Amino acid sequence: MTATRHLLDYPRFLGRLLWMSTDGSWRFYTWMTVLTAIALVGANAWAHQLAEGMALTGMSDHVSWGLYIANFTFGVGLAAGAVMMVIPAYLYHDHEMHDVTLIGELLAIAAIAICLLFIVVDMGHPERAWHLLPGIGRFNWPVSMLTWDVVVLNGYLLINLHICGYLLYMRFLGRKPRKQWYLPFVFLSIFWAISIHSVTAFLYSGLGGRPFWNSALLAPRFIASAFITGPAFVIVLLQVIRRFTGLPIGEGPLRTLTSVMRVTVLLNLFMLGSELFTAFYTGGSHATAVRYLFFGSHGHHALVPWIWTAVALNITAAVLVHLPATRRHVGLLNLACALAFAGVWIEKGMGLIIPGFVPSTLHEVVEYVPTLTEWKITAGIWAFGLMVLTVAVKVALPVLSGQLAASHAAARH
Amino acid sequence: MSDILSRRTVMKGAGATLGAAAFAHAMAPLTEWSKDLTVDEFLQKHYKELTRDEMARILVHLKAEAKQKYGRDVDIKDLPPQEGVSFGYALNLSVCIGCRRCAEACHQENNHDRSTGNSYIRVLEMQQGSLDLEHGNANYDHPVPAEGKYYLPVQCHQCDNAPCVKVCPVQATWKEPDGIVVVDYNWCIGCRYCEAACPYHARRFNWTKPEIPPEELNPDQGYLSNRVRPQGVVEKCTFCLHRTRAGRLPACLEACPTGARVFGNLLDPKSPIRWVLENKRVFVLKEELGTRPRFFYFFDK
Numbered sequence: 001m002t003a004t005r006h007l008l009d010y011p012r013f014l015g016r017l018l019w020m021s022t023d024g025s026w027r028f029y030t031w032m033t034v035l036t037a038i039a040l041v042g043a044n045a046w047a048h049q050l051a052e053g054m055a056l057t058g059m060s061d062h063v064s065w066g067l068y069i070a071n072f073t074f075g076v077g078l079a080a081g082a083v084m085m086v087i088p089a090y091l092y093h094d095h096e097m098h099d100v101t102l103i104g105e106l107l108a109i110a111a112i113a114i115c116l117l118f119i120v121v122d123m124g125h126p127e128r129a130w131h132l133l134p135g136i137g138r139f140n141w142p143v144s145m146l147t148w149d150v151v152v153l154n155g156y157l158l159i160n161l162h163i164c165g166y167l168l169y170m171r172f173l174g175r176k177p178r179k180q181w182y183l184p185f186v187f188l189s190i191f192w193a194i195s196i197h198s199v200t201a202f203l204y205s206g207l208g209g210r211p212f213w214n215s216a217l218l219a220p221r222f223i224a225s226a227f228i229t230g231p232a233f234v235i236v237l238l239q240v241i242r243r244f245t246g247l248p249i250g251e252g253p254l255r256t257l258t259s260v261m262r263v264t265v266l267l268n269l270f271m272l273g274s275e276l277f278t279a280f281y282t283g284g285s286h287a288t289a290v291r292y293l294f295f296g297s298h299g300h301h302a303l304v305p306w307i308w309t310a311v312a313l314n315i316t317a318a319v320l321v322h323l324p325a326t327r328r329h330v331g332l333l334n335l336a337c338a339l340a341f342a343g344v345w346i347e348k349g350m351g352l353i354i355p356g357f358v359p360s361t362l363h364e365v366v367e368y369v370p371t372l373t374e375w376k377i378t379a380g381i382w383a384f385g386l387m388v389l390t391v392a393v394k395v396a397l398p399v400l401s402g403q404l405a406a407s408h409a410a411a412r413h
Numbered sequence: 414m415s416d417i418l419s420r421r422t423v424m425k426g427a428g429a430t431l432g433a434a435a436f437a438h439a440m441a442p443l444t445e446w447s448k449d450l451t452v453d454e455f456l457q458k459h460y461k462e463l464t465r466d467e468m469a470r471i472l473v474h475l476k477a478e479a480k481q482k483y484g485r486d487v488d489i490k491d492l493p494p495q496e497g498v499s500f501g502y503a504l505n506l507s508v509c510i511g512c513r514r515c516a517e518a519c520h521q522e523n524n525h526d527r528s529t530g531n532s533y534i535r536v537l538e539m540q541q542g543s544l545d546l547e548h549g550n551a552n553y554d555h556p557v558p559a560e561g562k563y564y565l566p567v568q569c570h571q572c573d574n575a576p577c578v579k580v581c582p583v584q585a586t587w588k589e590p591d592g593i594v595v596v597d598y599n600w601c602i603g604c605r606y607c608e609a610a611c612p613y614h615a616r617r618f619n620w621t622k623p624e625i626p627p628e629e630l631n632p633d634q635g636y637l638s639n640r641v642r643p644q645g646v647v648e649k650c651t652f653c654l655h656r657t658r659a660g661r662l663p664a665c666l667e668a669c670p671t672g673a674r675v676f677g678n679l680l681d682p683k684s685p686i687r688w689v690l691e692n693k694r695v696f697v698l699k700e701e702l703g704t705r706p707r708f709f710y711f712f713d714k
Contacts, residue, residue, distance in 0.1 A: 022425055036432060044439035051446035053621035053644045054603075061617050064608040124603020124618065124645025127455060131583040131602055138459050138584040138600075146582040146606050208702045209576060209612025285547045362535060362567060362614045363546040 013169055017395040020404070024394070027244075032390065035383040042380010045373045046121050054124060056373040062366035063357040065122070067374045070349030071381070072118035074229070076200045077222060077348060079111035079156065081230015083193035088256050090186050096252030102167060102396060103241065104234055105160045108193070110389035112157040117381045145203045152196045159189045164392075168399045173406050197222045210356045212289035221271045225344045227264040228317075231257040232337035237393075239330070245397050258321060258333060265318040265340060272314075272347070285363070289355040292365070300358070302367045307351045313343030459584070460597040460637070468636075475640065483627040491636040492658040494591035500652050500707065501592070501679040502663075503689045504566060507713035509673040511536055511557040511564030518668030519568075522653060523639040524631050526623035533650035534665060535614060537565040568665070569594065569615035569650035570698065570706030577607035577616060577649075586647070592679075592707050593652050595637040601646040608647060612699050613706075616649045652676070679707075 024032075049056045059066045085104030088094040120126045131137035132150060141147040163185050170177040201219035208214055235257050242249045279290040291297055296304050320326055320336035359365050370378075398404040453474075457463075463471070472489050479487040516532040525531040537549035541561050549565065558564065571594050578586055578594060585601040588594050608616045622644040634640040635655030642648050653663040657676070666674040677684035689695065693711040 023421075036435075040435050040439045043436065044442070047440045047442040047446075051442040053619070055620040057620075059620070061608065061614070064605045064618060119604075122604065124605070124647075125601065127450065128583075128600070128602045131459075131585070131600060140582050140584045144580050144582045144606070146580060146604065150582065203606075207576065207580075207610050208704075209610065209699070285545060288547060356609070359547070360614055361612050362537060362551065363549060364551050364614075 010165070010169060013172055014165070017168075017399070018391075020398070021391045021395045028390075028394070032387065035387045035390075038383035039380045039387065042377045042383065045376035045380065049121070049373055049377065050126070056371060058369050058371045058374060060366060060368070062360045062364060063354060063368035065353055065357070066368055067350070067370040067378055068118045068122040070353045071378055072115050072122070073200060073222075073352065074345050074349045075111050075115040075118060075385075076153070076197055077226035077344070078229050078233060079108045079115065080193040080197040080223070081226040081228070082108040082111065082234065083190055084227050084230045084257065084260055085234060085253070086186060086190055086193075090183075091190070094252070094256060096250050097256055100238060100249055100253050102164060102400065103237065103393060104230075105164050105189075106392040106396060107230075107234065107237065107389060108160045108189075109157060109164065109392060110385045112153055112160075113388050114381055114385035115153060116157075117384065118378075121377050121381070145199065145206055148199045149196075149203060152192065152199050156189070156192050156196050159185055159192055163189065164396070168396055171402070172399050172404065194223060197226050204352075204356060207356075209361050211286045212355045213352075215275065217271055217275060221268065221275075222348070224264050224267045224271060225348050228261060228268055228340050229344050231260045231264075232341045235261075235337050236334055239334070241393060241397070247397055247401065254330075254333075258326075261336075261340065262321050265314065265321060268344070269314060269318060288359050288363070292358050293351065293355040297359070298365050300365050300367050302369060303350065303354055303358075306346050310343045310346035310351055313339045314347065317343060454599065457599050459600050461587075472636065475636075479630075479641070483625075483630050485627055485630060485632060487630065487632040487634055487640075489634045489636055489640050490655060492655060494589050494593070495658060497678075497680055499590075499592045499679045500571070500657060501677065501686045501690070501709070502571075502652065502707065503675040503686055503693075503695060503709040503711060505673040505675070505713055506563055506565065506710055508671045509564045509566060509669075510671055511538055511553070511559075511562070512670065514668045514670060515566055515665035515674070518664040519650070521629070522631055522656075522664035524623065524625055524634070524641050526619075526621070527625055527629070531617060533615065533617070534566050534568040537567065538562050539565050565710070566665075567613055567615075567698065568708070569652075570613050570704065570708040571650075571652065573705035573707065574703055576610040576612065576702075576704060580606045580610040582606065586649075589654075591654075591658070593654055594649065595651055595654070596647055596649060597637070598640075598642050598646045598648070603645040603647065605647060612702050612704060616647050618647050619644050 057066060082104040085097055085101045089097040089101045120129070123129070132139055132147070134141070139147055139150075141151070163182055166182050167177055198219045201222040204210070204213035205215055205218040235254055238249050238253060241247055276290065276294075279287040288297060292300065293303050293307050317336045317340035320332055320339070323332065326332040326336060354368055358367065457471070458467070468491055472491065475489050476487055479485065479489075513534075513536050516534040516536060519525070519534050520530065520532045523533065535551050537546065537551050538553040538557075538559065539546075539562060540548045541563060553559070571588075571592055573588070573592070575588060575594050578588055582604065583600060583602055586594060586596045586607055603618070605618055608618060619642050623641055625641065630641075631639060633655060635651070635658075638651040638653065638655045653661075653665075657663060662676055663674075666676050675685050675689050677686035679686060679690075681687065689711065690709065693713075695709040695711040697706040697709055
């Protein structure tokens with residue numbers, strides 16, 4: 001086959017996959033309908049926000065980023081965390097993991113889609129996004145860390161789209177994938193996964209005027225917590241896939257991912273403790289934001305219940321993944337995953353973004369509470385991300401298992 | 414078999430149509446939003462890339478728009494920085510009484526949204542003997558000056574090493590040759606990274622469309638300064654460049670009843686600002702951050 005034929009055949013192959021993704025059981029249709037409904041509610045709220053202004057959010061000139069950027073930050077972690085399936089498979093030759101690595105890569109794609117949407121809804125003028133295009137707009141690279149984030153996030157998306165697309169297409173054609181066409185990209189994606197979350201941490205830690213973020217530990221903390229949420233999500237996802245598709249997924253990947261989590265939950269707590277020690281033992285104005293977060297300040301306590309919930313969730317999860325009983329009862333493992341996921345969502349989301357702004361740079365304490373509009377848009381984006389993930393997994397599995405192949409297709413016609 | 418298949422296809426078609434209709438309905442509020450967005454505005458180039466003719470056309474359009482909205486003739490100029498001028502500002506903390514007339518003058522001069530009472534200046538009531546902002550209070554509500562307090566007005570410091578300029582992903586904000594940091598309201602994407610980066614709380618975002626009664630509108634406007642801003646972009650103090658580039662003083666200075674404010678050309682050895690810098694022990698806020706402000710504070714006694 002010549003290269004030009006692939007140029008036509010590959011889009012046709014993707015088209016077939018997409019068309020196929022509209023077939024399914026009543027369970028699938030119900031799931032997708034519910035997600036569509038939530039996504040539409042979010043889309044409607046966003047349209048209102050764009051028309052009437054971001055005054056519909058709870059943000060202000062004092063707390064100028066909120067729930068959207070909190071979820072964006074968490075989403076980048078989820079995308080980076082998915083690479084925790086790639087590392088054992090390719091660096092440590094874990095063969096069982098190798099078979100399901102693609103699911104991690106599909107998760108990364110869905111998570112990046114979520115991140116990009118959270119940025120779009122946070123913009124006052126999304127229609128001016130073309131100002132970011134190098135050459136056409138005025139891309140302030142390499143000075144602005146935000147431009148680095150644009151580069152690494154879109155790059156990560158493209159790398160994963162290439163790996164998944166290439167491997168699936170070759171499987172579809174019944175050909176052996178050629179190493180030079182995917183292996184370099186797989187190794188690049190490992191390095192790149194670390195970079196997306198480091199750069200996202202540098203967005204915050206590089207700001208000298210915000211002592212709460214201005215910590216060298218921020219990037220390592222981001223990476224550690226990413227390697228909690230990624231594995232936690234995948235552990236549950238693999239079981240869901242096993243249950244609904246009958247794909248034979250062994251216990252190996254679950255065990256490996258649990259081992260990763262055993263380390264990262266402790267590492268994350270340790271680093272949080274280090275930050276707390278430095279802040280509280282030093283005291284003074286630099287600790288005001290941390291005091292506000294954990295104990296409230298000047299009669300303002302909006303984040304206190306959030307952060308203690310996060311601490312409780314993270315500690316419980318850390319205990320659970322280490323209990324011998326968790327090895328025997330998958331229910332306990334799933335509970336630990338859910339708690340860890342929620343704990344990090346709060347800690348790295350609201351617990352990280354908001355105290356950067358409270359107190360403000362002039363030490364005024366103005367609180368932030370997300371509005372209904374923000375919750376609707378946030379739910380809508382997560383629903384959309386789950387739709388992307390569902391469709392991606394749904395079309396990838398028949399190709400992986402050989403149910404859908406070019407030879408079958410040719411025989412039928 | 415083909416019957417089932419076609420029924421399925423029909424069902425899918427119905428589902429897709431329903432979905433598309435629901436999506437169109439959900440996005441309907443955007444029709445209102447898109448009314449304000451012309452193709453010319455969408456495609457408008459960055460300020461620094463506009464030719465003289467293009468700028469002239471934009472100004473004509475903006476004036477016509479203001480006439481239509483407010484029923485008044487406004488004058489919007491695009492004054493360039495003057496050769497040999499570099500602006501600096503100093504504030505005498507010994508005489509400032511915290512009356513906040515500067516903040517009010519800023520509110521009027523710069524066509525701020527009336528309902529929010531916005532201003533580029535925040536005045537902190539500070540504890541005598543302390544420069545720790547944590548003990549300051551911007552929301553004091555009692556006769557001034559109060560016993561044991563002094564007052565610290567804060568506005569954009571027009572930093573020479575400005576964190577806000579560094580972080581902007583699209584170069585929508587930059588430092589002009591006369592030292593003023595400006596924003597191209599038609600290029601800003603509204604990400605508010607600059608607002609997070611500024612250590613002095615100098616930037617404001619237009620969370621909604623600013624509303625000003627026509628009779629209160631200041632018709633003397635600058636393209637890069639006090640013209641009525643669009644919704645969804647960031648704005649900031651420009652040392653009133655529509656006034657100062659025409660040889661006048663900033664509105665906040667003219668409003669000050671105690672003469673605490675000193676403004677002028679740093680390159681002119683005979684200017685009052687140079688006299689202050691050479692004869693008073695001045696300091697800048699948060700010097701340790703390395704932002705190199707052009708806004709100085711000093712105590713008289």
